[in-house]
Amino acid sequence: MTSSTLSTQRPPFYRDTRTIAIMLQVLFLLVVLLIGWFLYNNMVTRLAAGNTAAGGALSWGFLGQTAGFGISEGPTFRPEESYGRAYLVGVINTLRVGIVGVILATVLGLLAGIARVSNNWLLSKLAMVYVEIFRSTPLLVQLLFWYVGVIAALPPIQEAAPLGDLGYLTNRGMYLTWIFPSETGRALTWWLLGGVIVGVMVAWLRRRQLERAGVPGSGVMAGFAAFVLVLVIGFLVALGASQMPTTTTYELRRGDRGALFEDINGNGAFDLNVDRPLAYVPITLYGADGQVVASGMTNGDGAFRFIDLPAEATRLEWTTPAPLVVSEPQRQGFNFSGGISVTPEFAALLLALVVYTGAFIAEIVRAGINAVNKGQWEASRALGLSTGATLRMVVLPQALRVIIPPLTSQYLNLVKNSSLAIAVGYPDLFNVSRTIVNQTGAEVQGILLVMATYLTFSLITSLFMNWYNKRVALVER
Amino acid sequence: MAGHAEDADIIIAKNVNKWYGEFHALKNVSLTVKRREVVVIIGPSGSGKSTFIRTINRLEEHQSGDIVVDGIPLTRDVRNIEAIRMETGMVFQQFNLFPHLTVMQNITLAPIHVRKMKKQEAEARAMQLLERVGIPEQAQKYPGQLSGGQQQRVAIARALAMQPKIMLFDEPTSALDPEMIREVLEVMEELAESGMTMVVVTHEMGFAKGVADRIVFMDSGEIVEIGTPDHFFTNPQHDRTKLFLQQILK
Ligand SMILES: Nc1ncnc2c1ncn2[C@@H]1O[C@H](COP(=O)(O)OP(=O)(O)OP(=O)(O)O)[C@@H](O)[C@H]1O
Ligand SMILES: [Mg+2]
Numbered sequence: 063m064t065s066s067t068l069s070t071q072r073p074p075f076y077r078d079t080r081t082i083a084i085m086l087q088v089l090f091l092l093v094v095l096l097i098g099w100f101l102y103n104n105m106v107t108r109l110a111a112g113n114t115a116a117g118g119a120l121s122w123g124f125l126g127q128t129a130g131f132g133i134s135e136g137p138t139f140r141p142e143e144s145y146g147r148a149y150l151v152g153v154i155n156t157l158r159v160g161i162v163g164v165i166l167a168t169v170l171g172l173l174a175g176i177a178r179v180s181n182n183w184l185l186s187k188l189a190m191v192y193v194e195i196f197r198s199t200p201l202l203v204q205l206l207f208w209y210v211g212v213i214a215a216l217p218p219i220q221e222a223a224p225l226g227d228l229g230y231l232t233n234r235g236m237y238l239t240w241i242f243p244s245e246t247g248r249a250l251t252w253w254l255l256g257g258v259i260v261g262v263m264v265a266w267l268r269r270r271q272l273e274r275a276g277v278p279g280s281g282v283m284a285g286f287a288a289f290v291l292v293l294v295i296g297f298l299v300a301l302g303a304s305q306m307p308t309t310t311t312y313e314l315r316r317g318d319r320g321a322l323f324e325d326i327n328g329n330g331a332f333d334l335n336v337d338r339p340l341a342y343v344p345i346t347l348y349g350a351d352g353q354v355v356a357s358g359m360t361n362g363d364g365a366f367r368f369i370d371l372p373a374e375a376t377r378l379e380w381t382t383p384a385p386l387v388v389s390e391p392q393r394q395g396f397n398f399s400g401g402i403s404v405t406p407e408f409a410a411l412l413l414a415l416v417v418y419t420g421a422f423i424a425e426i427v428r429a430g431i432n433a434v435n436k437g438q439w440e441a442s443r444a445l446g447l448s449t450g451a452t453l454r455m456v457v458l459p460q461a462l463r464v465i466i467p468p469l470t471s472q473y474l475n476l477v478k479n480s481s482l483a484i485a486v487g488y489p490d491l492f493n494v495s496r497t498i499v500n501q502t503g504a505e506v507q508g509i510l511l512v513m514a515t516y517l518t519f520s521l522i523t524s525l526f527m528n529w530y531n532k533r534v535a536l537v538e539r
Numbered sequence: 540m541a542g543h544a545e546d547a548d549i550i551i552a553k554n555v556n557k558w559y560g561e562f563h564a565l566k567n568v569s570l571t572v573k574r575r576e577v578v579v580i581i582g583p584s585g586s587g588k589s590t591f592i593r594t595i596n597r598l599e600e601h602q603s604g605d606i607v608v609d610g611i612p613l614t615r616d617v618r619n620i621e622a623i624r625m626e627t628g629m630v631f632q633q634f635n636l637f638p639h640l641t642v643m644q645n646i647t648l649a650p651i652h653v654r655k656m657k658k659q660e661a662e663a664r665a666m667q668l669l670e671r672v673g674i675p676e677q678a679q680k681y682p683g684q685l686s687g688g689q690q691q692r693v694a695i696a697r698a699l700a701m702q703p704k705i706m707l708f709d710e711p712t713s714a715l716d717p718e719m720i721r722e723v724l725e726v727m728e729e730l731a732e733s734g735m736t737m738v739v740v741t742h743e744m745g746f747a748k749g750v751a752d753r754i755v756f757m758d759s760g761e762i763v764e765i766g767t768p769d770h771f772f773t774n775p776q777h778d779r780t781k782l783f784l785q786q787i788l789k
Pocket of ligand 2: 590709
């Protein structure tokens with residue numbers, strides 16, 4: 063009784079903890095708004111005074127204008143397309159290097175971090191040297207080191223030796239054997255996407271089912287199984303239905319090059335944007351005397367080109383490909399055809415980001431492992447679990463709680479640091495945005511766009527990592 | 540490699556020495572434990588009790604002397620070490636349960652991954668063990684949701700799940716509130732009655748009197764005196780033992 067009367071007694075508002083808290087927040091908000099208004103006002107005045115080519119005050123119309131420049135890598139981009147699309151290509155390029163980078167940096171950091179805490183003296187010292195070197199030198203310097211010092215020093219294309227069946231390393235890039243969906247496997251991309259969706263759904267349902275049954279465990283295995291099942295079904299369906307279009311036609315020019323396509327308008331010639339090129343179809347070229355002069359495969363754009371043929375080809379035959387085909391890079395004069403290629407710029411940027419961020423992640427992993435009570439190791443070892451099993455099943459799962467928050471920062475850093483791409487000319491979003499700004503003068507818009515994009519990436523990463531962190535949190539009383 | 544089932548002596552320690560740097564933590568410690576025997580080790584803090592029982596399953600490495608567990612010599616051979624660890628269960632003062640796993644997962648982890656037991660079988664056996672230690676209803680909880688006494692009983696069940704021939708206890712009740720000590724001691728008493736070979740470091744003199752076959756008194760890294768509880772509490776031989784008993788029984 064007394065306590066309820068006590069708690070309803072109200073002190074004067076300026077001493078009430080609750081109103082003080084609210085008033086402080088209101089005050090803070092006011093200050094932020096004031097500063098924001100001042101900055102915005104300042105910017106608008108400057109813009110009006112400068113009156114840029116982009117049409118003065120924050121106009122975004124330039125995004126629809128024709129870009130007029132090409133982009134060296136990423137999704138196909140032609141100069142006739144718009145600035146907006148050019149920027150999108152830059153965004154995709156940033157995501158390419160960012161996502162691959164985050165995955166590889168995590169693997170490298172995890173391995174180096176574990177090596178640092180291992181009992182193996184040599185391994186642990188090696189990891190320490192790696193961490194110290196790459197943590198203490200500027201990323202930009204490392205990037206140039208990889209680009210100029212390592213990749214440029216690789217053999218030129220004509221002298222490149224094959225790395226087994228994997229492909230070639232040259233100073234003009236890496237050329238790797240790869241698996242592609244062929245003409246008959248076009249639908250596999252959709253099956254892949256469907257597989258991911260079905261997999262996630264199944265994993266979620268399975269988890270709920272397990273939770274209801276009171277059985278611990280995640281639905282990851284069930285989800286993965288569903289994903290694989292969908293892919294297998296997709297492959298079998300594609301295999302069963304594999305058939306080349308009835309209007310398959312080819313174009314053969316200069317006796318050694320051309321394209322294979324579905325002749326949609328039926329005029330017998332390949333019309334860009336109308337006819338559909340047929341990717342990764344095995345072809346055989348015949349000479350006038352009926353002899354085979356070359357055999358190979360069309361590329362991803364349905365085109366083919368052979369070099370140094372013994373005779374001019376006059377005729378072509380094709381066979382129906384499997385839904386998935388393996389394409390190996392083949393030297394063709396001063397270039398390679400087939401496989402996938404990785405440009406020196408992408409490789410240098412990826413290498414720099416992965417090695418640099420990996421060093422920081424290694425330190426985070428080490429700290430995380432050390433934060434786990436020694437008793438956990440002892441209990442696990444006393445039960446007969448090996449060091450590896452202890453690490454995997456007992457220590458790392460607990461270290462994750464300590465690891466994840468700083469790991470998130472490293473992921474964000476990696477994505478943001480990818481803007482150093484401009485130093486080697488990799489067309490990431492920042493690099494492309496600079497080109498756009500230089501051509502249109504839309505300086506402020508360009509910076510705002512870039513900032514908003516990075517902010518979006520960061521927010522999504524943080525949200526995901528926070529969600530993950532909650533999942534691995536320990537259940538306390 | 541399999542133990543000599545006929546041997547009566549399941550743990551043989553002969554002239555075991557251990558140093559931490561300059562510090563001589565175990566001085567020529569020799570002790571033989573028979574099958575189904577319960578040996579209680581007592582002694583002042585820092586006397587080397589923990590160090591000694593931790594050398595038995597190689598949580599600590601001894602520098603000289605011989606240890607043979609169930610016929611397996613404890614050498615630097617990893618296979619021997621792992622074989623010995625599979626034969627000995629250990630219960631720690633701080634429980635050391637795996638906080639990210641449920642009680643059930645704590646108990647089944649080693650049987651599934653070390654003994655390669657089927658999950659269903661491991662879980663069925665885990666339930667039996669939880670019933671034996673009196674907390675079957677806690678199977679799906681996490682260690683952080685249990686009381687200290689419950690946690691220690693889970694830890695005992697976890698060690699038993701590997702079907703060890705020997706159980707090592709290092710002050711299993713020292714971190715517990717008084718009202719929880721009883722429930723853990725009861726489980727240990729039941730275990731002793733069932734014929735388990737046990738080596739127990741404890742300050743619980745009631746347990747030592749009632750359950751131990753032999754009591755070992757250690758001081759400054761040495762075994763000072765070994766005897767039956769009767770002999771030990773009524774007629775100790777050494778002055779150090781007398782002094783220690785006076786202090787704790789006063
Ligand atoms: N890792 C270590 N490094 C250095 N000295 C150690 C280490 N572990 C134990 N010691 C020392 O060895 C001696 C014996 O320790 P031990 O833990 O075996 O004692 P104890 O008899 O179990 O004592 P308590 O009853 O307090 O647990 C102590 O003096 C301790 O300080
Ligand atoms: Mg101790």
